[in-house]
Amino acid sequence: MTRAQLVEQIFQKGTYLCVGLDTDPEKIPDHLRSHPDAVFEFNKRIIDATLEHCVAYKINTAFYEAQGLKGWEALERTVRYIPDTHFTIADAKRGDIGNTSTQYAKAFFEALPFNSVTVAPYMGADSVKPFLGYEGKWTILLGLTSNPGARDFELLDCSRSTDILVDGVHTAPKETGKLFEFVFRAAQHWGSEGNLMFVVGATQADAFRQIRALAPNHFFLVPGVGAQGGSLRDISEQALNAECGLLVNASRAIIYASEGEDFAEEAAAIAGQYAFEMKSYLEALK
Numbered sequence: 001m002t003r004a005q006l007v008e009q010i011f012q013k014g015t016y017l018c019v020g021l022d023t024d025p026e027k028i029p030d031h032l033r034s035h036p037d038a039v040f041e042f043n044k045r046i047i048d049a050t051l052e053h054c055v056a057y058k059i060n061t062a063f064y065e066a067q068g069l070k071g072w073e074a075l076e077r078t079v080r081y082i083p084d085t086h087f088t089i090a091d092a093k094r095g096d097i098g099n100t101s102t103q104y105a106k107a108f109f110e111a112l113p114f115n116s117v118t119v120a121p122y123m124g125a126d127s128v129k130p131f132l133g134y135e136g137k138w139t140i141l142l143g144l145t146s147n148p149g150a151r152d153f154e155l156l157d158c159s160r161s162t163d164i165l166v167d168g169v170h171t172a173p174k175e176t177g178k179l180f181e182f183v184f185r186a187a188q189h190w191g192s193e194g195n196l197m198f199v200v201g202a203t204q205a206d207a208f209r210q211i212r213a214l215a216p217n218h219f220f221l222v223p224g225v226g227a228q229g230g231s232l233r234d235i236s237e238q239a240l241n242a243e244c245g246l247l248v249n250a251s252r253a254i255i256y257a258s259e260g261e262d263f264a265e266e267a268a269a270i271a272g273q274y275a276f277e278m279k280s281y282l283e284a285l286k
């Protein structure tokens, strides 16, 4: 899906909600557990119920990989079931030396039809570039994550002097900032606004304005509303841009809204509430 198509879907539907399919077989409602393909059946009903309220689905591969072959089959059936009006994200947080990243990119973009994959930046340019070589596909780079451990490395104060040649003279301009800021600055030389997004956790609201200034036009994938307590209002006020620029994800708050037979209806109700709020923020942009 191209950027223009994504933006069109967002404004047509009036929502930038991403539904997270973090499907844990132990949390599937009792009445579905005995189904031979319980994970896919659960996902299918969630997708059918929430389609009108969202523009994207994020499949966190961990929940499927944990189930072995059966889980991977459920993942594949799920991504193939999502209509091409909706942006698909493999939340796999991959990244390795170049030839290995090439295989990861093939897994998600060729063997599977995902629009995007999340990638960890810390092995540097050669570990990320293989994902960026696919027309119409997106790399979503971990920027500032939503978890408490973001403080361990991403928020460290850093500085470095890089030797570069300017007009035939070697200079070493000093670059300073938090480690995650280096990621935002460097990665914009690797990819473009049309194939690179960043993950920014909704729990990092204090940093949102500064991060938007670092990457004014890029899309951000924002997990952390709902179960992790991030505020949709804060994120939207600080980081929406003229083309929306946000995909806000909620997983548990939507898919586990009810443990009963009404789980899909309740999921739709919560997704509808998020979408209703998003519509008002999008209208305020006009």
Ligand SMILES: O=c1ccn([C@@H]2O[C@H](COP(=O)(O)O)[C@@H](O)[C@H]2O)c(=O)[nH]1
Binding pocket: 020, 022, 060, 091, 144, 145, 146, 147, 199, 200, 201, 223, 224, 225, 226, 227, 228, 249, 250, 251, 252, 253
């Ligand atoms: O910084 C990050 C990066 C990824 N995630 C993922 O998003 C969802 C959030 O699930 P909720 O149930 O809505 O909390 C999950 O798949 C995480 O692995 C994140 O939370 N933070």
